[in-house]
Amino acid sequence: MNEPQSNTKTPGTRREFLKTSGQIAAVGALAGVAVPRVHAASDDTIKIGLVGCGGRGTGAVANALNLSSAFGPIKLVAMADVFESNLESKRTALERKFKDKMDVPPERRFVSFDGFKNVIDSVGKGGVAIFTTPCAFRWVHYQYAIERGINVFMEKPVCPDAPAGRKMLELNKEAEKKNLKVGVGLMVRHCRGRRELWDRIQNGEIGDILAMRAYRIAGPIASCFSKRRDQDKAYAGMSETLYQIKRFHSFLWASGGAFSDYNIHQIDECSWMKNDWPVEVHAMGGRHYKTDRKDGLDFVDQNFDSYSVEYTYPDGSKLFFNGRNMIGCTNDFASYVHGTKGSGIVSMSSHTPGRVRLFNDQHPTRDDRAKNIMWKYPQPEANPYDLEWEDLINAIRNNERYNEVERGVRASMVTAMGRFAAHTGNKITWDEYKNNDHFFAPNADKLTFDGPAPLQLDPDGKYPVPMPGVITRKEYMSKRKA
Secondary structure, eight states: OOOOOOOOSSOOOHHHHHHHTTOOOOOOOOTTOOOOOOOOOSOOOEEEEEESOSHHHHHHHHHHHTTTTTSOOEEEEEEEESOHHHHHHHHHHHHHHHGGGBOOOGGGEEESTTHHHHHHHHHOTTOEEEEOSOGGGHHHHHHHHHHHTOEEEEOSOSOSSHHHHHHHHHHHHHHHHTTOOEEESOGGGGOHHHHHHHHHHHTTTTOSEEEEEEEEEESOOTTOSOBOGGGOGGGTTOOHHHHHHHTGGGOHHHHSHHHHHHHHHHHHHHHHHHTSOOSEEEEEEEOOSSSOOTTSOOBOOOOOSEEEEEEEOTTSOEEEEEEEEOTTSOOEEEEEEEESSOEEEEESSSSSSOOOEEESSSOOOSOTTOTTEEEEOOSSOOOHHHHHHHHHHHHHHHTOOOBOHHHHHHHHHHHHHHHHHHHHOOOEEHHHHTTOOOOSOTTGGGOOSSSOOSSOOOTTSOOOOOOTTTSOSSSOOOTTTO
């Protein structure tokens, strides 16, 4: 496997780190500053197209169109989804705010599994295809974009499992050769406050990092904790394939589950601060409230309710990640670093604003008046969801090399490695996981509306779930094959 390279251990400039981590991106213009137009064409509009019309897709389009004044004209010209209701509702919502920046007539609205090809063809050279479908389809869409020579913005994670990650890396070699500009939606990497925090940590302001800890604990999220298709009138008549795509957070093949889709941000941002990637992981978790409900309905998702993951880095330092989705429990959403001379906050309350800060002891606090604060980033700060688009559009306008896929694959696979360890009950190394052969959806490029779904119900009418200590070489296995 041509794996992403670990970041170098030598402290240096921010630009050096971005290069060594595979990001190879310019720092980008500051918010609101016009970018010079390097092309003399009479119409330098950047056309964008959306594949996957969910909430994150709509958000990405809005982030891009918001830049149209300072970064030159940008226009949405095509949309695709497998659900017409998704496409039309999101198109209507976008038109209310960006009517003069949209040109999506009926002939450029595609409701099919192959609609991504039409969108990519519609944006043309110099345009950007936005991929915000469940990540099982990422390699399918990316392959065609590369063939057509189209720039891409893809949401995280970029793969749900190791085989898909290897496939993305192989495809990306050609994207690099073509100098395609490719952004990956790990927007915290573009936060200016976190970049300065990284600089300060690498320059030794809190000493050597010994441990990091991150928490994403809340109630039920997204489409997890779904009712069975045959027990919910909302899905009457819907095919099994479409049902699983609609409830993609519930199924590992589609999204990597809630663990990968949500927790990747904090695992990535902590590894960034450490300036390295984990080489081993030990984890556990469990399903507590998935069945035996008073109403007689079963939750169908494959996720655990809680995860406790210990990542180990090459020097022996640790990242302790804790995730939980239960009602009635204490909630928390934060990331911390602890060094030999102090500590720091990477995330304090969700992803933005970062409100990052450093402390001269081991007691990081959210209190702005705390006496142990050594440094904090000034407020207000720019939204990193906007900044990641500023950096991408800036690279396109100025023809700078910009490709975040290698780093995005590594972050996705490191996250999946933690999930795999919890689901199997095995401690696992990076070298072992990167060669794992459990490909959840190898036929993602061949799915149809009425064809068989990648995940099949067991004879008892339930979906296979992880069984730590019982199923140890894969994350789940159908009882038909047990």
